[in-house]
Amino acid sequence: MAGAPVIRRPKSDGRCFHCREILVEPTKDHVFPSSWYPDSTPENVQRWTVPSCGRCNGEYGDIEKELFVYFALCLDPQKAEASGLAKRALRSFGVDVSGISEEERLHRQALRDRILKEMKPYTPDIDPHVIPGLEFRPELRTEGQKQVGIPADKLHKVLRKIVRGSEYWLAQGRIIDPTWEITVHLMRPADVPEDVRKLFSLLGTVYLGPGLAIRRAVASDGSNAAIYRMIVWGSVTYYSAILPPE
Numbered sequence: 061m062a063g064a065p066v067i068r069r070p071k072s073d074g075r076c077f078h079c080r081e082i083l084v085e086p087t088k089d090h091v092f093p094s095s096w097y098p099d100s101t102p103e104n105v106q107r108w109t110v111p112s113c114g115r116c117n118g119e120y121g122d123i124e125k126e127l128f129v130y131f132a133l134c135l136d137p138q139k140a141e142a143s144g145l146a147k148r149a150l151r152s153f154g155v156d157v158s159g160i161s162e163e164e165r166l167h168r169q170a171l172r173d174r175i176l177k178e179m180k181p182y183t184p185d186i187d188p189h190v191i192p193g194l195e196f197r198p199e200l201r202t203e204g205q206k207q208v209g210i211p212a213d214k215l216h217k218v219l220r221k222i223v224r225g226s227e228y229w230l231a232q233g234r235i236i237d238p239t240w241e242i243t244v245h246l247m248r249p250a251d252v253p254e255d256v257r258k259l260f261s262l263l264g265t266v267y268l269g270p271g272l273a274i275r276r277a278v279a280s281d282g283s284n285a286a287i288y289r290m291i292v293w294g295s296v297t298y299y300s301a302i303l304p305p306e
Contacts, residue, residue: 066106067266070233077228077235078116078221089117091225092272093124093218096131098293099144101269108229108268120221123214125152129175130210131293134194141270141294179206192248193295219244223288223300226274230266231286241303246296256299260289270294 076083089112097107112120132149135142151157153175154168182196182205190196196205220242227234236242259277266274271293279285288300 067108067229070228072111073233073235075111075235076113076116077110077225078112078120080235080238081113083111083113085114086111087114087117088112089120089225091222091229092268093121093128095125095128095148096145096271096292097269098140098142098271100140101271105267105269108225110225110228120218124218127210127214127218128152129171130208131194131296133175133208134191135293135295136197139294143270145293175208179208181205182207191296192246193297216244219290219298219300222272222290223302226266226276226288226290227286227302230274230276231284234284236302239305241301241305243301243303245299247299249297252299256287 072083072086074082076086077089088109091108091110094107128145129149129152132142132145135145137143137146147156152168153172154160154165157168160168182202184196186207187196190207191210196202223242223244224236227236260275263275263277266276268274273291273294275289277287283304284302285304286302288302289297290300291297
């Protein structure tokens, strides 16, 4: 990642990146959620943002914070790409936190109680449904591992946002029309078609620090279709396609 080229910030056309309404009081929404950057992220890494209205920014921010807790508790805390995330998740539960108000303490305690209530002992029958990269870890005690459900609709919404935001930066400020389809596929390596693996092996990588590695391919027919491979925290890999209405 050292010496990675700096990508010029696209020029805004005055619209919210999400709802496409004209911005009156613009804010900046992080493409890769700001709370998702690991502690190992170098200071000089570009942290891409997109122009957003306050309503959309707040809506995505709430979802991203919720998903972060689920992910951070499932990631291997020893991985450099996930450095500090587990401790950050515990702080969101109020662990090792001081100087907060009673209202905030109760809020964090309620979040902790809700997540703990959702957790269940690990059972092998869940394996086909586990997000690739967050599977059972054989080096740990089976009885010490838990399983928890991640809301699929919220997960796909944020993963699509990261793709849309990457396209905004890598395609000179492109805002994808809502008639276009953006697919998301969380796939195990063995399930990725050989031609797709070969294609992405030939492409360069854009890094937003160790937390996100991006590879992008565009259609040669001028249709503006594109496909992405995203690797999040060196653990979760997903593929996404931006497809025209037809």
